[in-house]
Amino acid sequence: MQQFSVHKIGPEIKIAGIDLSFTNASLFMIISASIIAIFLFFGTKEKKIIPDKIQLIAELFYSFVAKMINDTAGSKAKPYFPFIFSLFMFVLLCNMVGMLPYAFTVTSHIIVTLIMALFIFIAVTIIGFLKHGLKYFSIFVPSGVPAILLPLITIIEIISYLSRPVSLSVRLFANMMAGHTMLKVFGGFVISLGILGGWLPLGFSVALTGLEILVAFLQAYVFAILTCIYLNDALNLHH
């Protein structure tokens, strides 16, 4: 589990008795963010009518996220587009950078994903109350449910609503950690079985790397689209 360990880089920074030192996690957050910034910088540098490759990729990401938001949350969610775009890009790049050997996977730490999920949860709840006032509580009372079942359903709805940040954060964290652990286990088999028996786990390792790249993209997508769905619940009160 060495790959998940956080260690300090540089001097210890303490503000009000809290250790805020620069760590390898911070370093890889900055690396991911910088890659996004550089990529977008070159993607928006030239404004060609017929885009070149990097501009095309930037525009594809833009329209991909725009379509995702529009499909799940509708046109009301347009003000939150930059946030969801940043979120998607950041999670995607953290996952992808984590796939590089010797790299640290920022999203494989529960605290990181939990903070993102909590922020989304709190922000969505605030947006819901701002938009609908006390009527927002009706999200816990689905329409068209028999009166006998209503208390039970309401309790379930409340629990499911409150567990949103947990499920959102644990999903990303567990996926990333499990994938990397599995890679490490198969890598360990390659070493321990040596040159005679190591080929099979090596093959698995290669296949798993491909799978993990898919999972890295998929989890970023799932994270972003779940955010959109929660936003949709807050913006358009369906129940």
Place this chain on the structure above:
Amino acid sequence: MKRYLLVIIVFSTISTYLFAAEAGMPQLDPKYWASQAFWLILVFSILYLSIAKFYLPKIKKNLDNRENKIKEDLDEANKMKSLSEKKLKEYNVILENSKKEVTKILLESKNTLDKSIQNKKETIEKDIENQLTKAQKEILELKTSSINSINNISQEISSNIIEKMSGDKLNESSIKAVVEEVSKKNIGKYL
């Protein structure tokens, strides 16, 4: 040899460092939670601000530009298309008109040709008729004159014959009367 040794030593230290067994999950160690949260919020805020204020408007503007350009081009193409259709229609109308004119001219020239042919025919026919009547008149004159000369000749011949046969000379006027009578009787046979 020294270099190989160095590489092996470095490799072994790295692998022991990497595969050193550690107890538990580092994720659950709260030592650096605050640090991670702080740096995450910091980095993500900067990223969000740069994306929201700087990059996305650029991409959006560019996409809008392209859409507008495509729309404009399409509009222009449609305009051109309608224009060309109009021109085609005009051209067709001109073609139709000229065709009509051609048939008209053809008909007219045909008519005038027919008329002139008719006129010429008529004049020629008149001419032929005139000449025919003239010729008939001549024939008639010739006939009458020939009858007269025949009468004269036959008078002379008959008086000569009578003189030769009988030896006396007969009265010329009586011979003439007889000959005229006979010829009048028989002239229908020869004419």
